[in-house]
Amino acid sequence: MYLEKGEDLFSGNPRNYLGMGKRKNNINQGIITTVETDNDNFWAYNNGITALVNNYHPNDETNEIIINGITIINGAQTTGAIGAAKTIENDFFIPARFIICNDPKIIEKIINNNNKQNEILPSDLRSNDKQQERLRRDFNKYPALFYSGGRRDDKVVRNKEVFDPYLVAQTLKAYHGDCVLAYNGKKILWDDDKEYNNVFIDQLTVEHIIYVYSLSRAIDEYKIRLKTKGETRTDSEEQQMMFLSKRGSKMLLIYAISETMENIVGSKINDSWQLRFKDCSDFDKLVKKWYDVIEVVLAFSGNLLPALEGGLKNKETAKKTVESVKAIIVAIQVTLKKQLKEFISMLKWK
Template identity: 35%
Template sequence: MTDDQPSWQHALSARDDLSQYGDNAIGLFALNLRFAIDDIHSVAAESVTDGSDDKKCDIIFIDRDEGVAIIAQCYCSAKNRSSAPANKAADLNTAIGWLLQRELHDLPERLQSAAGALRSAIVGGDIKRVEAWYVHNLPESTNVKDELSTVESTGRHLINALYSNSNVTLSALEVGLSTIEDMYQETLSPILVNEEVVIEIQAGFEIKNENWKAYVTAIPARNLYRLFKKHRTKLFSANVRDYLGSRQSDANINNGIKKTAETKPGDFWAFNNGITALTHEFSSETVKGKLQLRIKGISIVNGAQTTGAIGSLPKLPNPTALVPARFVETKNADLVYDIIQFNNLQNKVTASDFRSTDRIQRRLREEIGEIPSAKYEGGRRGGHRDLIARNKNLLPSYTVGQALAAVHQDPVAAYNQKSDIWIQDNLYSRFFNERTTGAHLVFCYALLRSVENSKKHLVARSKSDVGLTEQEQELLSYFRHRGSTYLFVSAVASCLETFLGKRIASTSRISFGNKVSPQQATQHWGDIVQTVSPFCQHLLDVLGDGLKSNERASKSISLFRTLVQATAGSNAETYRKFAKHVQTQK
């Protein structure tokens, strides 16, 4: 590595945890940057194809929250070259054809579940964009661009023919040296929308001190509408939350904002708290008798719900609707972070849209802070800080929520509703409540990690000279199904009474105690996962068309549990060893 390498390459080199994925590491790194993924290893467990016969699909990533699917071909050159090989870009034609068009039973086993999940997401309206990425570490080139234009054209025709009612778009992107550098640099700034915006206003005033200056005004709601339609969640890059949607309920704040904008636009300014936004620079001037505010770059640090509600209106807001607004400019990086923090903590949070400040999450952060080698942020996801400066002891909030859901017998929520666990009151309160302890979070998280490690081990053995036994091959076939890890976690957790040899009054009170690190906890689960893994074949029926029904999952888990109970005698020593580490609070 030389000193003139782009900074993203230095950052990738520092991510020694990604080296295990070979050439796919660069694809996962790019996904990490683009989607602010907290837990790239859980994503890798689901998204990375694990064999040579992958039909030119290295990564198949589906993000229902963003409404996008990524089909990636990855290439990492050990030598400096002027461009990446164009034929590998053309390979994406093959990938798209196999994933979208061929009969599922014709696909290699490792792709069948991923292709089924992709098609289901398109038909169900869960995704609106499919992006074909050619990810590499060389300069972008015209030859590759030409090949990707063909991929894009072919893919669009295929989607239009197969899914004419889906309104899904397809694009092909070269994610090379400069593009990844742009992605990386964006993570270093809290402001991702860098365009210049001119807003016509009625009046306004500037205030400032030695560290910052701000402009206070009222802006037309239609300006926010246009900004949200164009930039979506990038508009909230410096916010600890983005727009969380609205329900048809008078009690829902976002629905109330929309209703006010539609029925009482002239009173909107009086009824709404408005927005606070960071900007690189602002100025005001009078042009042809009209006052204009000119801002360069914008990120809304408070008012995401107002902006999202306005941006989600069925049509452009009435011109009389005005939104209170203040734009803050500062060059002080530490002050930027303080502005973000205090703008979100000093306001009352309602409608279940912000969990990281509630008393349960505060308590859980404190409890996990007492556990060795463990850190928990409790509700925060991604954000503006450098995504590469990863804390190896961090328990990612969304992964913790998914692990909790799976252990508490809701694998469907764990797999399909990772955001809803934090947004919807009924889900959140089921998993995060007064009975939930920090040590229990580690207990659940460690089980999920142990299951994921089991899959990684099998994939590595399948690529080695040793190869897999027939039983291991069956287990790997199970893990190739989307949602399989969460279903397995639920199945294992359902057997806790068998493992411990006693009745459990409350699963929430089970843990390894507050002196056991997540790494140690993962090791404690290792023998249990290995011992019961042969029974995974009895869970397969639930995964045939995706993990969608807890009722069906419950029936398969019941059979799994029966088999574990029937073989408990022969595995008694393993269970006794595990039980010694487990604590049960009353």
């Protein structure tokens, strides 16, 4: 019917078939692949269609349902993708609901309610992953902190520091070497199997998440402090404010701090995934302890600026700018070890 009637088949639907031209429509390609290679199970994989019809009645002799008039109000992507399949080897089942209704107000409500489903986010599909289940369980050690692991519900979390799953993945990715993807690939980190598994590794601990996430929060608060100073900002603070106001600056700064951490603590760090605070019970305290480190690295923010021209887009440029800052930090690391003695004493990396 779709091949014959085209978009007229969706006259009562808020959307027509969206095709496969954009990445977000890869689900339509997935439907086509299922139709062509695994359609015996299509009925179990797909939500099917909902259609308004004028009338229908069963024909017992032919074991068919005869339908008069039809508009598909939910299932345009399913219908269009099936119509776009190149080869269909055999007949297969599609879940379907046929609704008869002559009340215009009820019809409007049927159409609206059938097209108001919550968007399926990449994190939804990972929420039952073994790593997310483990991290949710391990976060219970810290009653003042909350991590959903991508699982959405309607519970209101009160009096807790809520760790946003997407920001957790972004900060971890930036800290461990790729600030460009961390900034530009928020959903990719959850959607792509390889990237997801590179972030949520078996060795990832709740304590390391707290360590990196507290740095992210500290950068946010440091920026707010500079902003509130207004006209009283010094020239160096003006330069820091200019840097932090640029797109991608936070992820670049997290990466820069990560790359200079050995020089800051004055010791070899064999496994950066082991970095954590000895005591994670007071999150606000940890955030404030990052201020001194942020101030040190931001003193050389001018060296990092080239990586932010037009937004944080080039991984090689980011790496070069961070290396230039690292070279300066190396030259003053003896002084830094004394200056940041209290912060260093709070860390554990072995």
